[in-house]
Amino acid sequence: MTDSFEPSQSDDMLPAERRDRIIEWFVAHQVASTQDLAKWLGASISTIRRDLDYLASQGIVRRTHGGAVRVRRNTTSEPLASEAQSIAVEEKRAIAAVAAGLLLPGQSVMLDTRTTLHHAAYAIADLTIPLTIVTNDVHAASVLANRAHIKLLVPGGICRDGAYVLLGESGIRMVQELRCDHLFLGAQAVDLECVSDTSLELVQLQKAMIDAALETTLLLDSSRFGSRAIYRTAPIERLRRIITDEGLPVEERERYASVVPELLVAPFPDGSADDR
Structure with a gap:
């Protein structure tokens, strides 16, 4: 307090x-x-x-x-990285575990930025299957560096103030040359029309990642649904699946399941959405 x-x-x-x-x-x-x-x-x-x-x-x-x-229904700002680390921690861990479980040996995966993707990096680091990981997030890169089963690519750029992501034309150009099996995407917000974010530079990188991936999976805790940030990342139809947590109400799950091919709800570790 x-x-x-x-x-x-x-x-x-x-x-x-x-x-x-x-x-x-x-x-x-x-x-x-x-x-x-x-x-x-x-x-x-x-x-x-x-x-x-x-x-x-x-x-x-x-x-x-x-x-x-x-x-937050509409936003032009976002919590600092230090604040975001304390929001919906158990939910993000559960989402990350489900995402890591989708991967197969030999696949290539791009990891976007934000704390949910940091948890995804930890979950992927705990796997033993060979994977190629591409990320512009320096925290995720540090988690995955020097892992025997991971080939790590960091496109590079300039570190965004108050965050962990590297941004800029050099990183976008490298991403545009890639073709990966998966993109695990983060976001500031999502509604039934689109995924959106608060940084134009970040959105430009995310768009390049979406174009470079065979399929895109949005990893997003339930607190960010039904809101919109200032910059449009992609129409929701560009997503192959969404992974969220049990905090998303059933009626909302049904709405989002009608506009994406697959909606996965990650269970809490104790199997309950209650906080007892």
Whole structure:
């Protein structure tokens, strides 16, 4: 918790007042855990869970494994890499495990940037099958470097401020010369029309990666669905599949399954979307 939010003692706080305080938190922050909110508000974990479930039903937040994240319908900005690392961690790990399970020996895979792809890099590093990996993400590259089963290609560029990705014309030109089996794509947002992001330079690289891949799989936690960022990466029809987590409501799963050939929902490690 930050210094600007002092703990409250709210045993007798009305539900509407307590929910207003929770909304106040999400105005200033992207993510919250049930434990932190309970401590801040002086309420029980079960009470906070009910409040978050209510706010999720109103479309204000989206529940995650252990808390919630703010729903962003439209955005021109994104969380810093340090902040993103703490958002929906269990969901991202589950998504990464499903993605790694798709790979076959001898295939070539491009890895986009963002923390979900960092988890994918760890999952791929744990495999033993021979693979060729192409990535412009320096964190993913560091995870995969010097692995006996991995041939690693890093197209290069200039490191984007506040992130791990290398961007620029040199990297795009190299990607344009490649033909890979898979692209594991990240994004800031997706809706039923398109995948979108907040950096024009990043989107230009992503478009080159999509063109260079036989099939594209979007790896995206459920908090990013139903929103749109400023730059259009690709129409949703360019995706072969989407892998997300159990936090995506069933009715939303049905909508996205109608516009992509394959929608995979990664289970939480304990087999439940609850945070108990």
